[in-house]
Amino acid sequence: MAELLSLQEAVASVVHDGDSVAFEGFTHLIPFAAAHEVMRQRRRDLTVIRLTPDVIFDQLIGAGCVRKLVFSWGGNPGVGSLHRFRDAVENDWPAPLELEEHSHAGMANRFAAGASNLPFAVLRGYTGTDLPERTPSIKPIECPFTGEKLTAVSALNPDVGVIHAQRADREGNVQLWGIVGVQKETVLASTRSLVTVEEIVDELEPLPGAIVLPHWTVTCVAVAPRGAHPSYAQGYYDRDNEAYRAWDPIARDREKFQQWLDEEIYGEAGRSPAGYARQDAESSNQNAGLEAPRR
């Protein structure tokens, strides 16, 4: 059964220096609150794993938590560059950043292989690109029936998988819906897992498009309301596109970034339950409701 812990306890319990940690959520349900707690606890030498590093990894990288990045697309969606990520790669600031670079198809298959306890996955991918030359976790493989050449990618089995979900019940069964990305695979592929949720409910009412992770697949659950902000939690709040745009000038400048870190993560603000989320709470749509998919 999943343990119900505070976010602080949960991070202290499952995320250790030197761990490989996947933070998943494809645009939707990105576990910002958990990442902020990792920064606040000053974890170091992490290998962080995510298809789309997004602002969440820009922050972790800038804060000096990261030694290595495993990823497939590192931008601020719809806005531009991740400046902390670029500063680390281009200028080794605050530290050199090792890269393991894939495509989305490859990363998704690596998580699926990890969830399946297979050492690799097979796909039609990467052919003719310069990626296999740079990435040792991509290799050719031959079909034993047809002789056809395909591509293999090694499985991902992170030490820790961190996701955010809409809700859990008291046993720690977790329910999420909307764009579900590779979150199920992340939890199933990881040795330990931490799921932050908007709320704990007595019963998980079935909803269209919802998936459930049984409590016995989850290490711990922590309540973190608005824990995906500035990304979104369908049925709870919308994506804060303005916050993504506002991140750009902060991240462009080392000093501004440091100030943001001091104030919003390490400082008084960071100790408020929603951390970074606080300042934008009013601008978001609190009445998003429990929307079911409509056609």
Next chain:
Amino acid sequence: MAELLSLQEAVASVVHDGDSVAFEGFTHLIPFAAAHEVMRQRRRDLTVIRLTPDVIFDQLIGAGCVRKLVFSWGGNPGVGSLHRFRDAVENDWPAPLELEEHSHAGMANRFAAGASNLPFAVLRGYTGTDLPERTPSIKPIECPFTGEKLTAVSALNPDVGVIHAQRADREGNVQLWGIVGVQKETVLASTRSLVTVEEIVDELEPLPGAIVLPHWTVTCVAVAPRGAHPSYAQGYYDRDNEAYRAWDPIARDREKFQQWLDEEIYGEAGRSPAGYARQDAESSNQNAGLEAPRR
């Protein structure tokens, strides 16, 4: 866009003598009505594909439609043997039956590989059993990263995939829910597809656990109310366990089987919309309602 046809037109259009045809539905939503129409149209030399041959293939085999069977578990669930299947294997009646035999895990992965346009899938399976010796579509494969030995199975890409679903809209978008088995994979892996449905509706209201196959992935849709009987259609009618038990004495005896065939498939009864279903319609629970999963 999927064509909306009568069941007779649909089978005539997509199922040809000599085709490989997957009929899927794992206990739930088994496409009996479509199989009966295939029998009525006296298709011959089919390679029929299904994880659990069930009563549906007992009937197709007995009726002489089948040259080869690709499968993983050939019994009458909870009742006993499939006597027409056994008679074909043990006594070549009505004709010899070629077998390609797998486990469920292997068959499920073969459909998934077919749906993914990969020539094979990798799994931890079959090791130490006598199956690989009998089944050329099972081979060893080595992980290019770890050197570990695993098992490869060749992909399934049937000429035709036949499934039954709860409903479709007028464009031919198909919705099914409850136990979904490998039905999505079957349609996506097959060159052509036929989906029978309980009803056509104006709009597919989203439901918990439901999946949708977009109209552009389906060749044709035919309305066949109670088309999964004696299996069931969640939300429409329950499994007719009694009919499964009643099948046993019919199938045990070649003469009784022939009589069943003449009366229920080729005869007057077979031309009624629900065919075989008719006789048991009253015994089933018509008030099953649109049940959502409950916990």
Next chain:
Amino acid sequence: MTPDDFMTVAAARALRDGVTLFVGIGLPSTAANLARRTHAPNMVLIYESGCIGSKPSTLPLSIGDGELAVTADSVVSVPEIFNYWLQPGRIEVGFLGAAQIDRYANINTTVIGGDYDKPKVRLPGAGGAPEIASLCGEVIVIVRQNARTFREKVDFVTSVGYGSGPGSREKLGLPGRGPIKVITDLGVLEPDPETCELTMTQLHEGVDIEQAREATGWELKVADELATTDPPSDEELAALRDLLDTQKAAAA
């Protein structure tokens, strides 16, 4: 009280509360549901039809009855149940039946007699069993013990127990521990810790060891201390009757 009742109750007792269990249909399903209604209410039932955490109020006839889906925590596709759930060893106990079993608990559910292409009896085949046998944390087999089922050598290895003895599973790279108990209508057999050979460790009340020897197609090993199965309690029998009644009621 029938020998089958003894077998079902003994199988139910073998299940610890809270375990995750991969359930096949027939006696394994009856035993699992009996355990859930008696001492193991928090057991997690998982079916190859994709149902995870089913809490059926009736005893299902098939592994895909609607009752299993509507009472599940989660219903997933068949590829997913095998790849994401069974394959990684997430499921602690697998429950299997058998048409033939040998001294190393290898199981045949494929063909009997003749050869593969023209067998005397064509059985249903593998289903989920080969991977349940290799990948679950441990396996419990339920099978009636008689000269037709307990064979010196099975006609076809559908699912591997201990292969040809000690070291076989390791050599094959099978991650699960293998069959830890074979529960029959006569008693319980367990693999010898050193030789892996199935050894009679327990007899149901009223069964003597000669009966078991005669019902076994090889020279049966017997434990030094042979236990006797406590007969089904009134509570267990009542729960079993109730359970079987739910199936009859559902069929009516």
Next chain:
Amino acid sequence: MTPDDFMTVAAARALRDGVTLFVGIGLPSTAANLARRTHAPNMVLIYESGCIGSKPSTLPLSIGDGELAVTADSVVSVPEIFNYWLQPGRIEVGFLGAAQIDRYANINTTVIGGDYDKPKVRLPGAGGAPEIASLCGEVIVIVRQNARTFREKVDFVTSVGYGSGPGSREKLGLPGRGPIKVITDLGVLEPDPETCELTMTQLHEGVDIEQAREATGWELKVADELATTDPPSDEELAALRDLLDTQKAAAA
């Protein structure tokens, strides 16, 4: 009316009604949604976030906006969107952007300058592009045409166009047809049917060929009959303004 408006409208026009389209974010998304609001209402929009058949009423900022999920026919996992939907070639058109492109329409979105480990500019990387480029039925590229983007040789091949020329795609076993159009702020380039080299076939109104030549880092081939893009119609421009307003409104 800006050059970008020309580019967006030309890209929208390149989409036939009813096609299945894999949409990236940015200009491709704007063009796809413009097409859906004008001549191609039945186009099926597919996003790498797993949304199939989205009908957004606002222009999404990211490929995973909630609007895309709630208006979709089906939302699937990210492994499924790539394996079951993109990989089999089910998607007829892929829409890609580029940071650098060469004469054979090979695309770089990874690094510029320096070497891979210490580049002058670190770009976002591959995302879904390598597989979109190889597996969609055909590809349309949208990119501004200038000396920084149109390069004799790209610094990194993130996504393959025509490789090193005729026969390359076949030799690599890439099933899709490859880029059939590169739409820029100056005009439209198409691969020569024989040499596969990108050839300027169309200029937007007000652009002359010298401008295009100067904006191209190799000796630009020009079609014998150079067409002129019809300027955006009032209807197209109005629809584009409306669409961009929906994004602003959603952000407010």
